[in-house]
Amino acid sequence: MNNRLRVLRAERRWSQQDLADRLDVSRQSVNAIETGKYDPSLPLAFKIADVFELAIEEIFLRDVAEAAAE
Amino acid sequence: MTESVRTKPKPGLWAGLFTANMGVIAALFATGAVEPPVPYILFALNFALLLPLIKASRQVYEDRGAVTRAMRDYNRRFLTASAVYSVGMIGAASIANRIAEASPLLWALAIAPMLPAFAMIWAMMRYLREESDEYQRYKAVRASMVGLGFVLVLGTGWGFLETFGLVPHIWAWWVFPAWAIGLALGMALPESGGEAA
Numbered sequence: 460m461n462n463r464l465r466v467l468r469a470e471r472r473w474s475q476q477d478l479a480d481r482l483d484v485s486r487q488s489v490n491a492i493e494t495g496k497y498d499p500s501l502p503l504a505f506k507i508a509d510v511f512e513l514a515i516e517e518i519f520l521r522d523v524a525e526a527a528a529e
Numbered sequence: 530m531t532e533s534v535r536t537k538p539k540p541g542l543w544a545g546l547f548t549a550n551m552g553v554i555a556a557l558f559a560t561g562a563v564e565p566p567v568p569y570i571l572f573a574l575n576f577a578l579l580l581p582l583i584k585a586s587r588q589v590y591e592d593r594g595a596v597t598r599a600m601r602d603y604n605r606r607f608l609t610a611s612a613v614y615s616v617g618m619i620g621a622a623s624i625a626n627r628i629a630e631a632s633p634l635l636w637a638l639a640i641a642p643m644l645p646a647f648a649m650i651w652a653m654m655r656y657l658r659e660e661s662d663e664y665q666r667y668k669a670v671r672a673s674m675v676g677l678g679f680v681l682v683l684g685t686g687w688g689f690l691e692t693f694g695l696v697p698h699i700w701a702w703w704v705f706p707a708w709a710i711g712l713a714l715g716m717a718l719p720e721s722g723g724e725a726a
Contacts, residue, residue, distance in 0.1 A: 475594070476594065479594070483661065483662075484597075484661075484662040484663075484664065484665075485594055485595050485596065485597050485662050485664070485665055486593075486594025486595070487593055487594050487595035487664070487665075488662050488663075488664035488665060490594075491664050492664070497664050497667070499663070499664075500663055503663060
């Protein structure tokens with residue numbers, strides 16, 4: 460799944476560690492989510508959305524192939 | 530305060546040394562170069578190499594920003610249990626030959642390693658329950674599956690090799706160290722690309 464975490468982080472000048480502290484997860488986890496290696500659970504996705512004060516779909520993007528299939 | 534020069538942690542070096550030693554001891558035993566209980570004691574002593582291995586691995590994980598509070602608790606519990614296991618193993622191996630055959634004490638001595646082994650599994654279960662970082666939890670579960678697969682595949686393979694008389698017999702207590710090696714391999718597995726902060 461694609462996401463805009465890196466951009467959103469850059470806009471707020473947060474490091475991965477800053478975001479990790481806000482989410483109460485490890486920096487490695489933020490990195491795994493950001494690079495698309497790991498898709499967060501719904502509760503964590505909501506937590507991320509809360510931290511950025513955005514809706515989940517403004518952060519996480521459907522895969523292009525999946526979206527095209529609709 | 531003087532700034533200490535921090536060398537790059539090398540868990541691979543220690544893991545390699547540990548594995549190589551195990552191989553040498555197994556070969557010495559298989560060829561009859563050393564008689565029991567010497568190989569048991571050598572095996573147990575080799576576990577001392579796990580200390581620098583663990584220290585180096587921990588440093589790698591700290592540097593990678595992959596250490597959580599639950600993981601620190603887990604490490605402490607697991608290390609305590611494995612220290613008890615190693616000490617128990619050395620102790621048991623060195624006094625077993627002085628105890629009467631099939632005596633209750635010998636039974637107790639043989640069953641004793643189950644306790645620290647149980648403690649290690651308990652530490653893992655507790656870690657999975659206490660870890661609030663879901664990605665780290667996922668990694669731990671995946672690593673334990675790798676460990677399980679490692680033991681099952683290796684055990685099945687060795688069992689058949691033994692059945693056909695191609696390899697010497699080995700005792701079943703090797704499963705725990707083999708599983709731990711598989712677990713370590715499983716933990717090292719994750720792709721670590723995109724480390725930029």
